[in-house]
Amino acid sequence: MSDETRGTGTPVTSDPAISDPATEGAAAPAADGTGSLATTGLTKAFGGVTALDAATVTFRHGLVNALIGPNGSGKTTFFNCVTGMIRPDSGRTSYRGADITRRAPHAIARAGIGRTFQLCRVFPRMSALDNVLAAARPGGLWRGLRGARSRAEVDLARGWLTRLGIEHLADVEARNMSWGQQKLLELAGVLMSGPETVLLDEPAGGVNPALLDRIGSLVRELNAEGRTFVIVEHNMDLVMSISDHVVVFDRGRPIAEGPPSVIRSDERVLGAYLGV
Numbered sequence: 001m002s003d004e005t006r007g008t009g010t011p012v013t014s015d016p017a018i019s020d021p022a023t024e025g026a027a028a029p030a031a032d033g034t035g036s037l038a039t040t041g042l043t044k045a046f047g048g049v050t051a052l053d054a055a056t057v058t059f060r061h062g063l064v065n066a067l068i069g070p071n072g073s074g075k076t077t078f079f080n081c082v083t084g085m086i087r088p089d090s091g092r093t094s095y096r097g098a099d100i101t102r103r104a105p106h107a108i109a110r111a112g113i114g115r116t117f118q119l120c121r122v123f124p125r126m127s128a129l130d131n132v133l134a135a136a137r138p139g140g141l142w143r144g145l146r147g148a149r150s151r152a153e154v155d156l157a158r159g160w161l162t163r164l165g166i167e168h169l170a171d172v173e174a175r176n177m178s179w180g181q182q183k184l185l186e187l188a189g190v191l192m193s194g195p196e197t198v199l200l201d202e203p204a205g206g207v208n209p210a211l212l213d214r215i216g217s218l219v220r221e222l223n224a225e226g227r228t229f230v231i232v233e234h235n236m237d238l239v240m241s242i243s244d245h246v247v248v249f250d251r252g253r254p255i256a257e258g259p260p261s262v263i264r265s266d267e268r269v270l271g272a273y274l275g276v
């Protein structure tokens with residue numbers, strides 16, 4: 001069977017950096033727990049501000065995990081350290097049992113961790129389709145600009161746009177899309193490279209209720225197919241409705257964790273949010 005016709009007839013690629021929205025499922029959860037994304041004593045200070053204070057956290061494979069906490073409690077810094085975008089001062093991060101603390105961002109992405117950003121990152125003057133192609137792997141931007149891309153890659157990129165409900169915008173420049181549509185586009189790019197764990201930084205921020213519903217159901221669908229999520233989010237309705245496990249940060253470290261039903265009424269959590 002050729003790479004072009006594997007599975008249900010949906011074109012796929014043999015490039016492991018590219019994933020097929022129709023047939024690609026993430027790796028099965030590791031029974032021994034080595035699939036977890038875990039930190040031990042992760043610490044990061046900016047001048048006199050301790051953004052992460054010896055944070056020890058485990059996000060289990062196969063779950064929709066949420067990371068919540070008041071403004072400035074260190075959530076984005078946690079994502080930045082875990083994805084190699086900033087170096088922690090001390091502490092460790094492991095993924096699937098391997099130490100990834102000092103790895104470069106592209107190596108961490110290759111290990112299976114993808115992420116979106118609070119201030120969503122797309123190329124404003126490129127079409128939605130080119131954005132997804134460019135996001136697929138290092139060097140993709142150059143290839144996208146030169147038009148040297150395979151039919152299979154284009155079909156895959158269109159497949160992700162369809163899956164995210166924005167295929168009608170394939171030829172529209174990202175700058176002419178709504179904020180919510182740009183967030184879906186950024187996510188399509190992340191998914192194109194086939195991460196088994198996806199970190200979403202405030203997916204609901206500035207998004208209208210209809211798109212919010214789509215993002216929520218998409219996360220649950222992708223999770224049912226095997227992808228793990230860690231979601232930083234302030235919209236508590238979304239967090240409580242889609243998460244299996246919630247970790248609460250305050251002042252750079254976890255103060256509570258558990259299922260949404262427990263977290264909702266945890267006094268430490270209410271105290272952190274209300275400042276009491």
Ligand SMILES: Nc1ncnc2c1ncn2[C@@H]1O[C@H](COP(=O)(O)OP(=O)(O)OP(=O)(O)O)[C@@H](O)[C@H]1O
Pocket residue numbers: 046049050051069070071072073074075076077078
């Ligand atoms: N590059 C930086 N330089 C200086 N201080 C920083 C930097 N990044 C984060 N901080 C500080 O570290 C602390 C944690 O910030 P961080 O953005 O990680 O929190 P957060 O929980 O993601 O907040 P929010 O919910 O508002 O996005 C804050 O006091 C913030 O001002």
